[in-house]
Amino acid sequence: MGSLLRPVDLVNQPLGFQERYKILQKLFTQLQKAYAHSKRTNMDLERLATRLEVHVAKNSLSGQSYKFNMSILLRDILKYKGDLSKVKINGRPLKGSKPSSNTGPIFTRSQAMEALKALILDVKALEKNGYIVEELQKESNDECDTQLYVPCLRCNTNFKKIDIMENALCRFHPLKKIYNRETRCHLYPCCGETTNSVSFLRLGCKTSHHHVYRGESYSDLCKISEFSSSAHIDGVENVLSLDCEMAFTSLGYEMIRLTIVDFFTGETLFDHVIQPVGEIVDLNSDFSGVHEIDQTKCPTYREAIGMFLSENLINKNSILIGHGLENDLNVMRIFHNKVIDTAVLYSKTKFKVSLKNLAFEFLSRKIQNGEHDSSQDAIATMDVVKVKIGVSPSQKIWE
Structure with missing residues (x-):
């Protein structure tokens, strides 16, 4: 491809030469596609690719950020048809050093709070989107759960709840099937099998020795532990973003990790792997990212709730931010009404946009x-x- 196509040596290299060289080759190929109908020669594009790559390398603090920034650059070169004035790295345009207008103005804390409060879901929206509202606690608590059999969440086989720890053959697909318009059939992205396949893998590409279920009614959830209310906790007015990871246990579906981040400082205030109440059936590691729970170090659920439901974390004055936050609050077993839910905020139909797609689209x-x-x-x-x-995601100073 020419002698010019090699990474520029830097004092602080985000990645090794070979990895940078491979990415530089991809960048050159992308530029060739973007400028296919221009008068630029390959030598011109080699020089341009080298300049762009070293710019990203100098402005990336780690190998991970370098790869991420390069993936954005590779995408946007074609997206904007080679118009580099529209391409931004770390919120800054490639041309010039002024911050992008998309970073937004500097907000005061009070301005941000006012804007956030306008996004809080009202009680009707909470109910509509599956939140368990404290005012309905007594009504729900009077329900009698007589369901002895439940369908397995993974293979749909009916089984007795009390037999959940008994050995069974559960064959399932870990990823949901998606519809292929060209073939007009559903495909399982985890293994490539289709619903039209005659292979035994059509029934599932993974097997487990236990069936699992997920109780979602208030009475089901209370069988694991009673709900606590933030309304009784006095504390500072704060804005917290949180997310839980869950696993299957003998009692259903439980929280095994919780992270809480402060909106204004970006600091992680709470991040613990947590011992569930029930006996672990499946840590769901492919999705939860949790591979083991050390009972000598990890707090129990009861210990954890005493930590995160407190005057300095979740209290009656807190605004909580999450995606599909009803699921998190349910496994945390707390009532809280001041909620901003990005799954609701950006839902256009009955189908909600995934956090993965929102992060790529807006960030x-x-x-x-x-x-x-x-x-x-x-x-x-x-x-x-x-x-x-x-507000700019990078803003950390508030007046």
Whole structure:
């Protein structure tokens, strides 16, 4: 491809030469596509690719940020048809050094609070979107749960709840099927099998020795532990973004990790793997990212709730931010009405946009490319809300 196509040596290299060289080659190929109908020669594009790559390398603090910034650059070169004035790295345009207008003005804390309060869901919206509202607690508590059999959440086989710890054959697909318009059939992205397949893998590409279920009614959830209310906790007015990771236990579906991040400082205030109440059936590691729970170090659920439901964390004055936050509050077993939910905020139909898609669309950030990370998800949700109200995700100083 020419002698010019090599990374510029830097004192602080974000990645090794070979990795940078491979990415530089991809960048050159992308530029060739973007300028296919221009008069630029390959030598011109080699020089341009080299300049762009070293710019990103100098402005990336780590190998991970370098790869991320390069993925954005590779995408946007084609997206904007080679117009580099529209391409931004870390919120700054490639041409010039002034911050992008998308970073927004500097907000005061009071201005941000006013904008955030306008996004809080009212009680009707909470009910409509599956939140358990404290005012309905008595009515729900009077329900009698007589359901002996439940369908397995993974293979749909009916089984007795009390037999959940008994050995069974559960064959399932870990990823939901998606519809292929060209073939007009559903495909399982985890293994490539289709619903039309005659292979035994059509029934599932993974097997487990236990069935699992997820109780979602108030009475089901209370069988694990009673709900606590933030309304009885006095404390500072704060804005917290949170995310939980969950696992299957003998009692259903429980929280095994919780991350809480402060909206204004970006600091992680709480991040713990938590011992569930029930006996672990499946840590759901492919999605939860949790591979073990050390009972000598990890707090129990009861210990954890005493930590996160407090005057300095979640209290009656807190605004909580999350994506599909009803699921998190349910496994946390808390009532809280001051909620901003990005799944509701950006839902256009009955189908809600995933956090993964929102992060890429509004933050140019790739998340959930493998195991989930509650810290990554909590920060992404917080930053999506910041963009929504016109605040730069990088703003950390508030008047």
